[in-house]
Amino acid sequence: MNRRKAPLLVALALLLAGSALLVFKVRPGGDAAPESDPARAQAAASPQAQALAARNRAAPTAGNPEGAEAVEPPTGDLVSYLRSRYGSRIREPHTQMRMLEQLMRHFQKLNPTGWEADLLDLLKQAFPELYDELAQRLRQRLDYESWMKEHRAELKDKPEAERRAAIWEERNRLFGKEVAEKLWAAELRNTAVTDALKSIDAHPNATVGERMAQYKQSLQKTYGEHSQAYVQAHQQELMNRFLDLGSVQKDLMAMAPEQRAQNLRTIRQEMGLDPEALNRWDELDRVRDARWELGSQYMSEREALAQQYAGPELEARLTELRARYFSDEAQTIAEEEQSGFYRFTRPRQWGRN
Structure with missing residues (x-):
């Protein structure tokens, strides 16, 4: 075995063995699942985070207001169900739309051709004092859906800024500006963060730490007390969106390994990860670094073989080379290369792959 490669292979084997306990966890059924997100368990445990996740579970799209629910209403007394579930906040546009989306799916399934009359009749029984407002909200919702379908191709061809402006113009026309901003509040917040990231990425001389500080400020400004x-x-x-910035990747690439490792740890720490999660990420980074170094050596040897051999002789030598470097993964890598994909020629995304 190549002397230069042997210590690295041993180190990689040890890292992979040690990381198995860190990046894999056992499901209730007994099978192991890759844990690509060491932060997930910590984040999910927070009561505040669980409440916010429940509130934001139904993310909006350009075609539908946020808040749509997939849960079917129970059979039986729907009037009592609606009053119990939505009555306390029924005057809020967001709550109204959540309820209407749920009822639309329910009645469309039961009566595809006459569902709207059935839905309106139920609204009149459940909330007679708000019937006109709820009926108007339903009509707005249906008109908006029709507009989106009619203009889908046209919108697709527009630049992002023009598409966004056209959609918001129609939302404001149909729902009114105040109501539209409440219905698509999550989209507005996400857009604000996206715009902030573009600005952060464009800053020519900021350090990674300074960009992170600006990022956290933008999140605080956008989400306020819920940030x-x-x-x-x-x-x-949120970590991925920050690490995907070209400026951040450029700075990380230019750092020495120790400095880069410390910066990655600081980024994750700033996102609220606890020491245990930080240590898991550190270990995963070491596994990735060893893997990429091994891949770099493999590609160098592969290129040398390709310059010396061709045809069946080249393929035989590549088969032996892949077996030496990757063992059980050799066949997978061979199939990838046959399809034109070379995993170790991809750009290295620090903290991401």
Whole structure:
């Protein structure tokens, strides 16, 4: 075996063996599942994060207001059910839309051609004092859905900023600006964070730490008193969005390994990870680093073989090379390469792969 490669293979084997306990966990059924998110268990344990996640569970799309629920209403006394479930907040547009979305699915399933009349009749029984407002909200919802379907192709061809402006113009026209902003509040917050990240990425001279500080400020500004709970509930997503910035990756690439490891740990710490989760991430980073170094050596040897051999002789030598480097994964890597995919020529995304 190549002397240069042998110590690295041993180190990688030890890292993989040790990390098995760190990045895999056993499901109730007994099978092991990869834990690609060491922050997830910690985030899910927070009561505030659980409450916020429940509130945001139904994420909006460009086509539908946020708050749609997949839960079917119970059979039986629907009037009592609606009053119990939605009555305390029925005057809020967000609550109204959640209820209407649920009832639309329910009645469309029961009566595809006459569902709207059935739904309106139920609303009149459950909330007679708000019937006109709820009927109007339903009509707004249906008109908006029709508009989105009619203009889907046109919107798809527009630049992002123009598409966003056109959609919001129609939302404001149908629902009124105040109501529309309440119905799509989650989308507005996400857009604000996206715009902040673009600004952070464009800053020419900021350090990774300074960019993280700006990022946290933008989250605080966007989510206000709920920012801490939101971060706890979305640690992985928020870390990924920050690490995906080209400026952050460029800075991490330029660092020495020890400095890069410390910066990655600081980023995760700023996102609220506890010491145990931070240590799991540190170990996963070491496994990834060893894997990429091994892949770099493999690609160098592969290129040298490709310059010396061709045809069946080259393939035989590549088969032996993959077996030496990757053992059980050799066949998978061979199939990837046959399809034109070379995993070790992908860009290295520090903290991501």
